[in-house]
Amino acid sequence: MLFTSVDDVSARLAATGYLASPAVATTVFLADRLGKPLLVEGPAGVGKTELAKAVAEVAGARLVRLQCYEGVDEARALYEWNHAKQLLRISAGRDESWDEARTDIFSEEFLLPRPLLTAIRGDDPKVLLIDETDKADVEVEGLLLEVLSDFQVTVPELGTITASRRPFVVLTSNASRELSEALRRRCLFLHIGFPDEQLERRIVRLKVPGLDAALAESVVRVVGALRAMDLRKVPSVAETIDWARTLLALGADTLDESVVRDTLGVLLKHQDDVLKAEAKLDLDAL
Amino acid sequence: MSVPERLTSLVGALRSHGIRIGTGETVDAAQAVQALGLADRELLREGLAATLLHGTSQRPVFDPVFDLYFPRGVGAPDGEPADRDDLRDRLAAALAANDEAMMARLAVEAVDGFGGYGSSPASDGWSSHQTLDRLRPQTLLARIRDTIRAQGGSSGFTDRLLEDEIRRRIEAFRALVAAEARRRVAERRGTDEIARRAVAPTPDRVDFLFAGKAQLAELRRTVQPLARKLATRLAARRRRATRGSIDLRRTVRGSLSTGGVPMRPVLRRRRPARPELVLLCDVSGSVSGFSDFTMLLVQALHDQFSKVRVFAFVNRIDEVTGLLVHGTADPEGLGARIRAEATLTGWHGSSDYGVALGEFAERYGEAIGPRSTVFVLGDARTNMSDPNLAAVRQITERARRVYWLNPEGRSQWGTGDSAAPAYAELVEMHECRTARQLSALVGRLLPI
Incomplete structure (x- = not known):
């Protein structure tokens, strides 16, 4: 058990610089209590990956990261035999019998552990982050099922390796593909949306300490208004922080039309969106 | 319990x-x-x-x-039923301060004071509509705005955001009232029944033909994410369909980890054929919600195809591909613009599949070739006129595949003036009542 209560989760995550909403804190607490993996979904830039890093820091655990991409396979996710070294070993021991060589070349020394196996072996606490799970192919999900439900990996030549200490597992997804129902059922589901106004204000104050309090409030209100518009890509928390930093660097102490118009590109990434936002915010009223 | x-x-x-x-x-x-x-x-x-x-x-x-x-409370709130003006005063103060706990308490009082109707045990209940109608929270807007301004809570640039923010708070209050009314009704009628009947389904399960304006707007917002999901699904299908010759370079590269022995042959990727898509959409009033949604979805998927052409009809047909390309910035206005700018009706305003399909075969026949897949969207209700099966046959002969997506339930086909069974004999017709069904069908039927 890493945490004693939901408040404990919030307080300790906050100490590492991650301000968690009640939903996030509750789910992290339950994931720890029930010993289940945590599946985190949400728009880009709301701190899904950051959450795993913060939990690792709180728990004093090593962060093992598996970055998924199209075509990631068993050899890159689980383990691989070091063929080159095995060949060297065979050619070095010319005189020995096949049986001796065989038992030797399929031993731990020639095993290259990849993230999933690394997370399961050893006694030190670990946080396993499986990032952008939706980018991986469906076959990899099948691989994850065994690891995530029983925390064990089967290597045919060595036998089954079971975790002596279960890692805290976080899977993230941008929902570009529907993950399989089997995988979802093994996880606790957490949707991280955009934070409410108050929380976002605290995040901005924490990440950009030099910013004036009144300006921080205005920044968050403008971002909130942009999110209510029907845009192609609404600004995320990461963009809010970038914008706050930009304003600080420009030395702006209040918002006005020209400042907002000049820096809108930090928040919005499509020209259509910029035009729409300018019209709705009356920026061309000058 | x-x-x-x-x-x-x-x-x-x-x-x-x-x-x-x-x-x-x-x-x-x-x-x-x-x-x-x-x-x-x-x-x-x-x-x-x-x-x-x-x-x-x-x-x-x-x-x-x-x-x-897991309700917030049980039964009626304590104390006297509230006076309307007093309640509005307190609501204005709570909305100005954005005090959510107070708003929730006021919602309870409001439903208790103004939501009750009926007197006999069989016909009485609680109505959020009646509560909001009597309380009229939307008329508080100007007052709340002036209060906040007077307190100096809003000035400078962000002042222009104030009204929208207050509107969002009032919307939140309306949702609280609706939830409270549901709770009170559930106490009377039984929680299980209300939980099954009075909770709106997710937007992707709403029937296209009965969707309201707000639900259609909700659906339009799901077009982009849905298109992205379908694109991944199409890419996966394309990958699986790969059967080709050995790619020697990548096989040799892959064999390095096995000491130069090619254990796993790598196949050469087939050049994707990028098929053509032709959409024929009935945009008459009865099915326009369905057609608009499908057109937007196909437009969002356009980079998956070498060519997408979209035709709209009521009783005459016209090409609207251009309108759709420029329509990405303003999806709400799409339907209205199509009806305003394209020639879709002749002598009368009701839909006529026979004439429209005949005109298509005659004027735009060259749009369909052996590589094109045709989707016809519509309820096949021809208003008793000739379904013109010869034109449909002509289209099926020229195209690679023809599918018909019908937003009516299968049980409705052939009732009244529906010519669905006649068309279904010539082309593959699918029931497509909800966004969920549509995305399943599109993922399966779209050519790869």
């Missing part, structure tokens, strides 16, 4: 809304209740959501159902 009973009833109600929850998840939820305790309702809500739900789209169904099984 005991807690386990409450929990299983909640799960039962969620299942009846199409959310698949297994016994294992119910057990997890019970463990979550044990770990979190019952002291904090919001923590409990998040805990149950984390253990029971599997996707973001299920949350709008979960929240009202949770409010019914």
Whole structure:
């Protein structure tokens, strides 16, 4: 058990610089209590990956990261035999019998552990982050099922390796593909949306300490208004922080039309969106 | 009701809304209740959501159902029924201060004071509509704005955002009133029944033909994410369909880790054929919600095809591909613009499939070639005129595949003036009543 209560989760995550909403804190607490993996979904830039890093820091655990991409396979996710070294070993021991060589070349020394196996072996606490799970192919999900439900990996030549200490597992997804129902059922589901106004204000104050309090409030209100518009890509928390930093660097102490118009590109990434936002915010009223 | 009973009833109600929850998840939820305790309702809500739900789209169904099984309170509030003016004063103050706890308390009082109707036990109930109609929170806008300005709570640039912010708060209050009215009705009629009947389904399960304006707007917002999902699904299908010759370079590169022995042959990727797509959409009033949505979806998928051509008809047909390309910035106005700028009607305003399809075969016949897949969208209700099967036959002969997506339920086909069975004999016709059905069909039928 890493945490004693939901408040404990919030307080300790906050100490590492991650301000968690009640939903996030509750789910992290339950994931720890029930010993289940945590599946985190949400728009880009709301701190899904950051959450795993913060939990690792709180728990004093090593962060093992598996970055998924199209075509990631068993050899890159689980383990691989070091063929080159095995060949060297065979050619070095010319005189020995096949049986001796065989038992030797399929031993731990020639095993290259990849993230999933690394997370399961050893006694030190670990946080396993499986990032952008939706980018991986469906076959990899099948691989994850065994690891995530029983925390064990089967290597045919060595036998089954079971975790002596279960890692805290976080899977993230941008929902570009529907993950399989089997995988979802093994996880606790957490949707991280955009934070409410108050929380976002605290995040901005924490990440950009030099910013004036009144300006921080205005920044968050403008971002909130942009999110209510029907845009192609609404600004995320990461963009809010970038914008706050930009304003600080420009030395702006209040918002006005020209400042907002000049820096809108930090928040919005499509020209259509910029035009729409300018019209709705009356920026061309000058 | 005991807690386990409450929990299983909640799960039962969620299942009846199409959310698949297994016994294992119910057990997890019970463990979550044990770990979190019952002291904090919001923590409990998040805990149950984390253990029971599997996707973001299920949350709008979960929240009202949770409010019914784990209500904020029981029965009527204490104290005298509130006076209307007094309630409006306090509501204005709460909205100005954005005090959510106070707003929730006022919603309880408002429903108690103004929501009740009927007197006999069989016909009485609580109505959020009646409450809001009497209370009229939207008329408080100017007053709240002036209060906030007077307090100096808003000045400079952000002043222009104020009205929209207050409108959002009033919207939140309306939702609170609706939830409270549901709770009061549930106490009278039984929670299970209300949880199954009075909670709106997720937008992707709403029938196209009966969707309201707000639901259609909701659906339009799902077009981009849905298109992205379908694009990944199409890419996966393309990958699986790869059967080709050996790619020597990549096979040799892959064999390095096995000491130069090519254990795993790598096949050469087939050049994707990028098929052509032709859409024929009935945009007459009855099915326009369905056609608009499908057109937007196909437009969002346009980079998957070498060519997409879209034709709209009521009783005459016209090409609207150009309108659609420029329509990405303003999806709401798409339907109106198509009807304004394209020639879709002749002598009368009701739809006529026979004439429109005949005109298509005659004027735009060259749009269809051996590589094109044709989708016809419409309910096949020809207003008693000739269905013109010869034109359909001509189209099927020229195209690679022809599909017909019908937004009416299968049981309605052939009733009244529907020519669906006649068309279904010539082309493959699919029932497509909801966005969920549409995305399943599009993922399966689209050519790769």
